[in-house]
Amino acid sequence: MKSHVVLLLILLLGSLTSASAQSEDTDCSQARLFTFSWQFSPACDMQVRGGTTQGAELELAEAPSDAWQALQNDGLEDFERDRLAILAMAGGYRVSFDFLETVGYTPGFEPDRPYQSWATEYVYVIEDRDDFISLQHIMVMQYVDESGNVSAPMVQKHWRQDWQYEPSSIRVFNGFDEFVSQPLVAEEMEGVWSQSVYQVDDSPRYAAVGRWQHDHNISSWLSSTTWRPLPRRESSVRQDYQVLVGTNRHTITPTGWVQEEENFKVALDAPGQLRESQPYLSKELGAARYERLADFDFTAGDEYWQATEQFWRDVRAVWQEYIDADEAFAFSETANGMPLFVSVFGLAGEAAEATTYDASASRAQIRALLADHITQQP
Structure with a gap:
């Protein structure tokens, strides 16, 4: 579960980029530009931003x-x-x-x-x-x-x-x-x-x-x-x-x-x-x-989805309760110092590792979690 959260943090901070992207210490005079770009701008200004991960x-x-x-x-x-x-x-x-x-x-x-x-x-x-x-x-x-x-x-x-x-x-x-x-x-x-x-x-x-x-x-x-x-x-x-x-x-x-x-x-x-x-x-x-x-x-993806599909179905259901309840609401990505995606992926990992899945208990956890991130608008 922890490895999933670490990977998620890497992904969402934008570290996964094209294998051909330039590293920060590349000689930018030789950096590859977009074919369709600002052709009169210095190469450094139009250097593709991101990391250097290669697939x-x-x-x-x-x-x-x-x-x-x-x-x-x-x-x-x-x-x-x-x-x-x-x-x-x-x-x-x-x-x-x-x-x-x-x-x-x-x-x-x-x-x-x-x-x-x-x-x-x-x-x-x-x-x-x-x-x-x-x-x-x-x-x-x-x-x-x-x-x-x-x-x-x-x-x-x-x-x-x-x-x-x-x-x-x-x-x-x-x-x-x-x-x-x-x-x-x-x-x-x-x-x-x-x-x-x-x-x-x-x-x-x-x-x-x-x-x-x-x-x-x-x-x-x-x-x-x-x-x-x-x-x-x-x-x-x-x-x-x-x-x-x-x-x-x-x-x-x-x-x-x-x-x-x-x-x-x-x-x-x-x-x-x-x-x-x-x-x-x-x-x-x-x-x-x-x-x-x-x-x-894609076997690893199939296995992950099979293990967590019920949990994510319940996440969608609880979200739908909020979406259907009011004309407007405010959603904060972070509550109590924790981004929602980190918390919800933690629950997903626990659901995947559980011997049996308790949908009622899981929905109660999800509701409690979302309640900290959602404010109903007047």
């Missing part, structure tokens, strides 16, 4: 997946094609994350350094109820040390995405730790899917609505504009803004899928209220590429 060699799938092939079938109803596109995101992948500030909106703007990271992870279908699909991401990471030795697999529960067809409302971020319920107009929701994204501890992150578009061999979903908290790649180094305001597009490819993001970095004066003067700082573009793996052993 084991991987074999990528070359043939189109069965999931992508199924999307090409003629005669599918729109609803079923939408479902197939969402389900096509399941499977095992090498993932690369790239983010770059592209536009500045304030006097004296200087672009931040680009960001890169990577992971190997499996996306599990944990619920499939016709008009609702839940996908859980589990990382299974192996590293290569300086001597070329490959580590044993290290497993970490990652983010979750829930897809709801024709939702009546979504829970959205309002800035300064506040989440509010946003009712949706029923007649405008025909054919619409919401995507709700959750953190590693199953706390809400952001939600948006959009329609899947299927045009010949392209299946893509573009979100409405949504507010989201700062990711740890930003909150660990930036304190000058409070919310990312943007869109994300999911596109299914023959051998995986891609999530593209267009985000504005925005300063607030209060929840839901832009700063009075020059609230928009910059825009960033991001791309997360999920490339399907041909031969990677």
Whole structure:
């Protein structure tokens, strides 16, 4: 259990980055820049930030997946094609994350350094109820040390995405730790899917609505504009803004899928209220590429999920109690000096090691834990 928590701290502090990322003591005159970057900036200014962790060699799938092939079938109803596109995101992948500030909106703007990271992870279908699909991401990471030795697999529960067809409302971020319920107009929701994204501890992150578009061999979903908290790649180094305001597009490819993001970095004066003067700082573009793996052993991820699936189901259930109870609540990641993800992963480790699982007792522990992190809004 302790090894899981240590790994989580490493991951969430942004130490896992592309194997090709430059170390801090690299001669920055020779540092690799983004191909699409600020070409007149000194190399040091655009040096990719992050750590130097290197993964084991991987074999990528070359043939189109069965999931992508199924999307090409003629005669599918729109609803079923939408479902197939969402389900096509399941499977095992090498993932690369790239983010770059592209536009500045304030006097004296200087672009931040680009960001890169990577992971190997499996996306599990944990619920499939016709008009609702839940996908859980589990990382299974192996590293290569300086001597070329490959580590044993290290497993970490990652983010979750829930897809709801024709939702009546979504829970959205309002800035300064506040989440509010946003009712949706029923007649405008025909054919619409919401995507709700959750953190590693199953706390809400952001939600948006959009329609899947299927045009010949392209299946893509573009979100409405949504507010989201700062990711740890930003909150660990930036304190000058409070919310990312943007869109994300999911596109299914023959051998995986891609999530593209267009985000504005925005300063607030209060929840839901832009700063009075020059609230928009910059825009960033991001791309997360999920490339399907041909031969990677995800057994350790399977075993972890089998051992903790009941516990995480109860975490989701308790969170849902709070989400359904009130129009608004505030969520603090840290309470009593302890981040929620550390505490909840400790409980997950205990559940995995227990001879029998007591759901009632577990939910009581989870409720007590969340009560320290959640404040109901008037």
